[in-house]
Each structure stands twice: as structure tokens, then as C-alpha cells.
């Protein structure tokens with residue numbers, strides 16, 4: 614079975630390539646490397662013992678994408694490629710709509726033209742906006758609160774329309790909660806090109822001494838300790854979720870399915886700091902600052918649908934996420950001699 618992975622050099626994509634190869638799939642990666650490095654794929658090859666074809670293209674480059682689909686016979690596409698920084702999307706909405714929506718549109722058109730109609734799409738818990746209650750179920754109202762989230766919602770809607778118009782499509786919308794951690798080898802992990810926006814990579818860089826201090830955005834939320842609560846999920850569990858989804862898709866379950874991929878448990882920012890301190894043996898200096906605009910108090914999944922229908926559940930603990938993330942961070946610092 615041949616699978617095209619768009620954005621396969623990125624954080625979640627690279628871990629998914631490892632799990633796909635382990636499960637016996639042949640993987641082809643396309644990526645424009647706007648937020649990743651080609652060396653990641655060498656490390657995927659080291660982990661798996663299999664090198665994978667890579668074509669550096671932007672999804673909006675229709676001609677080049679057509680060539681890839683002419684060269685390979687894909688059974689399915691896993692579509693990770695996109696921009697993902699919420700704050701940046703507020704500052705540069707047109708860039709986000711162009712990259713995420715236009716890139717996806719071109720991809721789906723080329724897929725349709727080549728008769729490839731099995732698709733797994735990287736959506737996000739951000740499509741639920743500020744939910745009225747938790748845990749969040751897949752049928753909760755959808756309401757994005759920023760251009761990044763709206764780009765995900767638009768793509769979800771586009772796909773629902775496509776499936777209605779042509780019942781041959783089998784589409785899974787995977788709504789990720791908060792991916793964290795790294796591969797246990799320490800060879801691949803999250804490697805943001807700029808200052809990290811997300812909690813986990815920021816904490817890891819503070820632990821290593823690369824950054825001085827973590828800003829904790831607010832301690833006056835109605836939560837256990839006043840800081841924001843999220844559903845952190847190990848990136849390897851997430852990657853395995855994609856393999857389980859493919860199994861279901863390729864058994865010809867037609868139509869559109871949406872699944873929450875989370876653990877079902879929430880952890881606060883202060884709980885995460887403490888867990889990371891324990892795993893790394895380093896102190897994480899922090900200070901409480903004002904709430905970050907657009908943040909919600911609490912977000913965690915009801916992931917029981919994925920368990921029932923995909924036979925998937927997250928298995929790795931917060932401690933494992935912190936240990937693996939720290940190993941990756943420490944090994945990266947060795948590789949690049951930071952600090």
C-alpha cells in the first residue's frame with residue numbers, strides 16, 4: 614500500500630511516517646520545508662531502516678503535484694501540510710488562507726483527477742472554539758475563533774461537500790488535542806524554526822537553558838490551580854492513531870468521519886511544569902503574566918469514538934511525554950551545540 618504524506622517532514626508527519634513504515638506501508642513525502650528540515654527524513658530512515666522518497670514541492674504548485682500523482686499510484690493521502698501558529702494567523706490571515714485552504718484545494722483536485730479518494734486530514738481541537746462543556750465530543754458545535762482555526766473549519770466543510778457530491782470518497786477528519794513529546798530514540802521531535810508558541814517546546818528550551826524564563830499566561834482561570842488546562846497527547850500515540858485510521862479507511866468505510874485524538878485527561882500549565890522538572894531534573898523558572906488573548910480555560914477530549922471505531926487509545930503518560938521531549942531536546946542541543 615502506497616501512502617502520500619503531505620508535510621511529512623514536520624513534527625507530527627515525521628512521527629507518522631515512522632509508524633506507517635513500521636506497519637508495512639510504503640511512504641512518499643511531499644513538503645516545501647517551510648517549517649522543517651530535510652535531515653528529519655534521514656533520521657526517519659535511521660529509525661526505520663527504510664529510506665523514503667521525498668519531493669520538495671509546495672502543494673499550491675499544481676503542475677509539480679500532478680507529476681507526483683502521475684509517478685506514483687497512491688492508495689491514500691495523509692494531509693499534514695499547513696501553517697499552524699495561531700498568533701501568526703491573526704497577523705497574516707491571507708497567508709494562512711492561501712497556504713492552508715488553497716494548498717488543500719489543489720491537493721483535493723489533483724487527488725480527484727487521479728482517482729485517489731482516501732484521505733486523512735489533520736484537523737484540530739481548535740474547531741470547537743470555546744466549548745460550553747468538557748469533555749468535548751465530536752458532535753459539539755464548531756466555531757473557530759481565529760484565522761488558523763477557520764482555515765481548518767473551511768477545509769473540513771470543503772471535504773464534507775466533496776463526500777456528499779461523490780460517495781467514493783473515504784475521509785477522516787482527525788481533530789488533535791495538544792501533541793507533545795518526541796520519538797523515544799531522541800532522533801525526531803518538535804523543532805520549531807522560531808521562538809516556540811506552544812507550551813511544550815518552550816518549556817523544553819527553558820529546561821535546557823536556551824531560554825531564560827517561561828511566561829505562564831494567566832493564573833485566574835476557573836481551573837485546579839488557575840492556569841489553563843489542556844489534553845496533552847504523546848505524538849507517537851497520535852501517529853499510531855493515523856495508522857489505525859488508515860486501516861479503517863482502506864476497509865472502504867465511505868463518507869466523512871471525524872475523530873477526537875486526545876487522552877481524555879486535562880493537565881494544567883503548572884502541573885506540566887512540575888512533570889517536566891521531574892523528568893529533566895532541571896528547574897523551570899517561570900513567571901505569571903496576563904492571559905494570552907484567545908486562550909480558553911479548559912479543553913480536553915472525549916476520545917471514546919476513536920476507541921470504539923478505530924480501536925485506538927492513547928497509551929503514553931505525561932511523564933513519558935516529558936522524558937521523551939527532554940531526551941530530544943538534550944540530544945538536539947548536543948547536535949547543534951546551542952546555548
Ligand code: NAD
Nearest residue numbers: 620623624625644645646647648649671672694695735737
Ligand atoms: P509542522 O509545521 O511541524 O509540519 C507541517 C509541515 O507542512 C512542515 O514540514 C511544513 O514545511 C509543511 N508545509 C506547510 N505548508 C506547506 C505547503 N503549502 N506545501 C508543502 N508543505 C507545506 O506542524 P505539525 O505540528 O506537524 O502539524 C501538522 C498538521 O497538524 C498541521 O496541519 C497542523 O495544523 C495540524 N495540527 C497541529 C497541532 C499542533 O499543536 N502541533 C494541533 C492540531 C493540529
Ligand code: UFG
Nearest residue numbers: 737738739789790791810811812815828829830841882908
Ligand atoms: N502557555 C503558557 N505559556 C507559553 C505557552 C503556552 O502558559 O509560553 C499555556 C497556554 O496559555 C495554554 C497552554 O499553555 O493554557 C497550552 O498552550 P499551547 O500554545 O501549547 O496550546 P493551545 O492549546 O493554545 O493550542 C494548541 C495548538 C493549536 C491547536 C490546539 C488544539 O497551538 O494549533 O492546541 O487543542 F489547535
